[in-house]
Amino acid sequence: MKLKKARTYDDQIGILKSRGLIIENEEFAKSILKNIGYYKLSGFYKFFYKDIKDNTEREFKDGIKFEDIYNLYLLDKELRNLLFSIITDVEISFKANIAYVTSHKYGVEAWKDSKVLSDEVRLFIRNELGKSKKNPIIKHHIDNYEGKYPIWVVMEILSFGTVSKMYQSLPVDDKKEIAKVYYNHKHQYIEQWMESITNLRNKCAHHERVIGESINIKTDKSMKGYKVGSLFIVILAFKQLVTDHIQWSLFMDKLLVIVDKYEFNKLDLIGFPENWNEIL
Numbered sequence: 001m002k003l004k005k006a007r008t009y010d011d012q013i014g015i016l017k018s019r020g021l022i023i024e025n026e027e028f029a030k031s032i033l034k035n036i037g038y039y040k041l042s043g044f045y046k047f048f049y050k051d052i053k054d055n056t057e058r059e060f061k062d063g064i065k066f067e068d069i070y071n072l073y074l075l076d077k078e079l080r081n082l083l084f085s086i087i088t089d090v091e092i093s094f095k096a097n098i099a100y101v102t103s104h105k106y107g108v109e110a111w112k113d114s115k116v117l118s119d120e121v122r123l124f125i126r127n128e129l130g131k132s133k134k135n136p137i138i139k140h141h142i143d144n145y146e147g148k149y150p151i152w153v154v155m156e157i158l159s160f161g162t163v164s165k166m167y168q169s170l171p172v173d174d175k176k177e178i179a180k181v182y183y184n185h186k187h188q189y190i191e192q193w194m195e196s197i198t199n200l201r202n203k204c205a206h207h208e209r210v211i212g213e214s215i216n217i218k219t220d221k222s223m224k225g226y227k228v229g230s231l232f233i234v235i236l237a238f239k240q241l242v243t244d245h246i247q248w249s250l251f252m253d254k255l256l257v258i259v260d261k262y263e264f265n266k267l268d269l270i271g272f273p274e275n276w277n278e279i280l
Contacts, residue, residue: 012038020060021048021069029066036073043209044072047269071262076211078258079231079270084204086251087160087197090241094194095155095163097182101174108150111166118169124162125154132157160201164194183240185220192218193237200234212269230271239280252280 007015009030013023023029033041048064102110110116111125129149132138137156141149155163167175168191179187196217203210214229222240223233235255242248256277259267273279 007038009033016066019058020062020064022063022065024065032066032070041069041073044069044076044211047072047212047266072211072266075258075262075266076209077207078261080204080207080210082251082254082258083200083210083231083234086238086242086247087201087204089244089247090194090197090238091160091163091201093182093241093243094160094167095158096152097178098163098167098170099152099155101178101181102170103151105174108152109148111149111151111154116170116174117166121162121166121169124165125158128157128162129154160194161198164191164198167191167194182243185240189218189220190241193241196234197237197241210270211266226273227271232271232273232276235280252277255280
């Protein structure tokens with residue numbers, strides 16, 4: 001199969017119109033295509049296509065306008081930004097919780113202890129420290145503490161993905177303690193949720209579409225009856241992972257604004273039931 005050839009903005013608009021998309025303001029549509037790109041926007045076309053069979057030309061449903069696609073793109077963008085923000089809160093708390101428990105149980109350099117973390121994780125941390133010598137907090141400990149780093153300092157240079165692997169590597173009793181004390185949940189859920197949220201965080205950071213995507217996340221009793229793998233399931237997990245009520249309240253306020261902002265109803269794409277705000 002040959003690669004598709006590059007198309008001009010006028011060509012791109014012509015393709016969309018030939019598929020039945022209503023474009024009332026071509027200059028506006030062209031400006032959006034210039035800023036976003038046809039390919040990035042094309043990830044949202046499928047939600048407005050008629051049901052098609054294999055080898056059939058794609059066509060938009062009757063009455064679909066260019067603005068409908070653009071608004072769905074904006075909804076996705078705002079959701080991604082909001083999710084990234086709450087994920088940051090979860091990450092910071094998670095790091096603090098692991099550092100507190102392990103430093104009190106194994107000492108401030110718990111990250112070095114083979115009883116605490118696997119060889120693979122400890123080696124990775126050492127490599128990250130080696131790459132971070134110019135980081136002010138790392139340099140401070142090189143200059144003043146002979147290059148010794150307490151675990152709460154180490155946490156500052158580690159990604160969410162690495163910290164998730166740290167948790168997986170901890171002794172089971174420590175995982176249980178962190179899960180129970182800070183999240184009032186079983187450690188198996190916390191372990192899998194953090195891994196799933198890490199993957200979602202990376203999608204958000206790289207501007208990948210989250211609407212209409214299925215997310216691999218373990219469901220507990222509070223999630224039964226809702227769309228499996230949906231963003232709503234993930235947000236239910238966030239509700240249990242965000243222990244600061246003020247942070248959660250701010251998140252909900254912003255989520256309500258975003259959902260109410262757009263005129264058409266696409267909540268099914270993120271698995272939201274009609275009474276979603278009452279549940280959350």
